[in-house]
Every structure is written in structure tokens, then in C-alpha cells.
Amino acid sequence: MAEFQALLRAKAEWKPHQIAKAGDIGALAEAAKDLAEVVKKTLSLASIAMEIVKLLALLQSINPLLIALEALADEVLKQINDIKEAGFWYLYVDPYFIKNVNPMPAFSYGFEQLRSPEGDRLWLTKDDFGNFVETVDTPTDADITAGLSIPFLATPRKLIPGGYNPHAGADSDPLAEISPFPKFSSKQVIEEMVKAFEDEGDVPRFKAVAGAPKNEVVVYDSDGNSYSGWKRGKDFGLQLYDIGKDQEDGSVIKDYKASRIPVNTKVAMGKPNIMGSTNYSGGSGAIAIIIGDNSFDIFTETFDKFSKMFTDIPEFSGAAGISLADSFNELITPANTIVKLSQCDTNYGLFTVGDTIGGDIYGGILEITEINADSVIASSMSTLKETTITDDAGNTRVVNVVVNPNEDERWIDMEITGKPYRTVDGLNPFITGDVVYEMEKRGTAGVGGEANWVNVGQSTVTLPKKQRIYPKVGKIAMEKLAVLPDSTPPDFGGIQIKDIIPGWGEFFQILENFVKQLKGMIADSTIFIQDMIDMIKGIEAFLNELIDLILEFLAFFQITLPSTGVFALYIENQNEGNDGLKSTLKGATGVPDLAYSAGILFVGTEIGGKNPIDLLALVLGLL
């Protein structure tokens, strides 16, 4: 039930975004800004210091350098200002990591079909005499419909993921197409993006702050327009303010913006809007990016690179350090399980280490890694036997006596430890009472190429007794979880980008010290020339180190995401607001239907004749 409710809640939501503002990338931008500011400050002091010690001649020679430095520092500050001023909405569609949309299971159930040792499906096709003959040649659907061929199904019938479905056609092997990873196609990502524009309730929402004015007081928007109908308990669609102060320190307030206090605060961003209106007709543009591939491996690899490149998007900053594939592997590598087996029949052989066993009804599969030698004992079995006894007088009486049917110790108990396999429909448990059979490989199942396990001798079930191959067999007495193995670092969520990109943490540490040193240098420089020289030497060494670190970062950010697995749609500024973006998204072609996909949609609205989306397009290399 809880899981179902979680499914209902899964929804991609619009969020605000300013590039290079959050996460480590944001911290890097802040650090660059600090450096530029410190350099600027130092420059103005540099000339004063030199004048004091009468180094005017030298000052002349470095003047051009000072000018160049000033310009560079200004450039860094301007760039940071530019990229931070550009604000966007973004919609992140992620069925795998954040899971704000629901991927579909990548399999369907069907009847288990027998397979050759190579894993090919077995069919029964009529020969010239009308007798069914076993073959691996896939018949046509017409032959199947005409009854000339039939799938060779396992006896007794069993529903399995990737089994034979009479309605799906015989052409493709359903087992080859199943996947342990749920699918979310590129088309579904686009549908989610379109849907996000259609959500009528997804509007900006503002809640009253503590100490907000009482109901029906006139409130004001950011431009000073007045609004009636204020109610503390209701959500409103725009930022509202009180009237502000009349006076401050006895003087008349000139700047009403500075004197007012917000009466509500934003609790939901809502879909892209201008001044709270989502039905605006003004300029808007968008960049949609889809990361997708038909191979889960390529998809996760590209997704990882993408997330590392965009750590200024909060959803990705949390993801840094652990790959999507790693987190899935963690899921599909369950802890070892201890299973107590009973009535293991020695007539068909006892299970040994290395055997793979599978539950007949509930489908649990595990490979035996250890057998507890002390636990191998004869099964305790008892039954009642009706017997007739005669007393000394010759009277007979029917009585029930307890007998041990396992006197010859044919049936054995044992406790085994095993590595469970997660099948595409999940990690199936071993339920008490289920019969387990020895299993063998028959080809592979699904896109991951995992082994397809079937009961030993499954294809001989319908043959005469002498030709049958019997699997080892036992019954589940109990299952208990073994102690969880120690996790292998990096643990989920326990690593930060500074730990995985060389020098990242060091960068900020050194920069901080550098700023402190510069400040110290200015104060001391006129007093001790030797100290000054030593300090300059230290800073020079630091700068060299800094340059080396920047080179490392540059190497990282010069990675371009390969076009394999990444598709972009750039919707230039247009005047039909959200509706225009929605219809362009709906109508755009060119992206293939990829099985595993995630996506992000950036939307920018025109401000003062400019749309920040153009800047983003430039930044991302789309222009």
C-alpha cells in the first residue's frame, strides 16, 4: 500500500535554478570571485606601498601589468555576475536515481518454454507424417495459428518473466528482451515534460509568514500595486508585501522597497511564469536534454558524466560520487541467505557447494556457497501405521503405531548458505514448504546477459521414466537472512565531489589561506623587506600550485558529453509563453525511442528583451 502511494506521489516538479550557484561549482565560482576581489584590493594598495619605499621607478614599469590585472579581475567578477544573474526554471525527469517518475518493469509474464542447452527456444513442429518433432527453428506465426507448430512448454505449466505469450508472436524471444532494470523511454521523458506544462495546479504558491498582517489588510506586490482579500490561512500566487514604514529616524521613507516587509514566502515554484501568471503570452525559450540509450550500461555511464558536469543542480550534487550503475548493483546484489532444507532425497543426490537451487512455486534462486556439516542429519520423519494386534486370547484389534519412514536415512536435513540471484521480477524468497530443485543454465535472460536458470531435466519430464533426468530435490524448512556483508566503499551518499576530483578540496583550502596571506602581506610589507620577499615567494609558489590545480579542473570540465546518448532540443525565444514551448516539445522529432532515459528541461522567460536561455545555450555548447 505504501509503495502504491509512493507511486502516486512520484512527479517531476519545476524548480528554480541559477547556473554556477549551488554545490561545488557554485563554491568554485565564489572562490574565483574572492580571488578577483582580493587581487583588486591588493592592486590599489600595491602602489601606495611602493610609494612609501620610494620604488616609483619600479612602479612605472609595472603599471601596464597592474592595468591588465585590474581588467582580468573585472572580467572574472563580471563573468560570475553574468552567469549568476541568469535564472531559469528546470524540470528534472529521473526514473532511476531521484525516481520522480515511474519506470515500467521491462518484462511480461508468459508460459515457460523449454530451451536447448544453448538457450534456444524449443518448438514442436509436425513432420511429413504429422508427428510433432522437437526443433529449435522458430516457426512462423501462421504455422502456429494453423497448428503445424506449437511451443514446447514446460510441464507442469509455469508462468515466468519472459515466457511464451501466444499474443506476442513467435518472432522475437521475449526472454532476450527482458531487463532487470525498469524502462523509461525517451518518448516518456518528453511526455513528462509536456505534462508538466499541463498541470493546472502547478502554480507558484506563497504562504503567510509568522507575524503577517491580519485578514483583509491591504497588501502590495513587488511593484507597489495594492491587493485586497488578504487572508493569512490561504495560499497566494505571488509575493506580497506590507505597506512598509512611514518614517525612519524622523525622515520620510524614500525607498518604499527597502522599507516594506514580505508578508508571505514561496513554498512552491510552480511552472514557468511571469509575475505569477503561468498563462503569460510573453517570450519564453527552453533547452531540453535527454540522456538515453538502449543499453543500460551506456545510459548509466552518460548519466554519471552528465551529473558530474552539473553538480550545481541540487539533484546531481547528491548523486556525485556514486554511479547510477553502482546503486543498481547494490540493489541487485542481495545479502547471503541461510536456508534450512529438509527431506533432501539421497536417491537423486544431495546438494553440494556450487549447486544452484530454485524454489518451484515462489521462484527463489540461490547458488550454494556453504553447507553446514553439523546440520547434515537424517530428516526426522514419523507417520502412523495402522496395524492389527492379537492378544493372548486370540482377539484382534486395529491400532495406529508410530513408525519412522526414514529409518534407512534416505531423506536428509541440511543447512545451506547461498548467494541469492535477483531475477527480473525481483528477489524471490524461499517460502517454507516450497520444493527446491537443482537448476542448470539454459542460455541467457535479458539485456544484461544474466544466466537463465531452469530445473535440471525439465525437458525430460514428459519422457518415459528410464529416459528422465531427475534433479536433486529438497524442501524448504526455513529461510533466514545471513549477516549483511561489509559494504565496499564508496558508500551510497557518503562521498563528495571533492573526494573524487583530484585537488578539489585542496583548491578551496589553499585559496582561503591565500586570501589571509595577502591581507597579512599588505599590513607588514612596509616594515620588513626580507619578510616581504619571503612572503612573495610563498605566494608565488601558491599561485603555481593554484595554476596546476586549475589545469586539473580544466581537464575535467573540458570533457564534453559524447553525442552518443545525449539529445538536445533548443527552443529559441518565442512569444507564445508556456503553450508555445509545450507544442514545440510535442511536435519536435529526431529523438529515437530509447529504452532507458532521463531528462532535464530548462525554461527561461524573457526579461527586458533578453532571454537567459540564450546564455545557457551558449554555455552548454549548443550555439
Next chain:
Amino acid sequence: MAKETKKNPFEDQEESNWHPAEIRRRDIQKLLENTKKLAETYGSFLEIKRKGWEKMLKSKQRDIEKRLKEQNG
């Protein structure tokens, strides 16, 4: 850094359609490049300053030595 010659995939499009794209972060690249340039230029500036101070220190030491020599005959 070598100048990019990548063709804009959106250049010839008549209508908005999806294209395979080589996504990059030019903002971060540019920021790092500018910061690097700033650090390099600041390094050169400091080098000149250091040499100036060293020169000054030497001349001061020479003055002291000269004065000492004169005092001691």
C-alpha cells in the same frame, strides 16, 4: 586553448527538433581559464615586485657595508 571548430547542430534547422548534442560547460571552463590567467598575471606582477624588493635589499646591504668600511677605515 585551441579554438573550437564544432559545427552548431542547430544552425541549419528549419524547425525545432532534437539533435544529438555534445554538451559542455563553457561557463565553468571560461571561469577557470580566466582565474588561471589572473593567477598567472598576478604571479608575474609579484615576481617583478619581489625582484624590486631584492634589489632594494641588496642596495641597502651595500650601503651598510660601505658605511661600515668607511667607519672602520
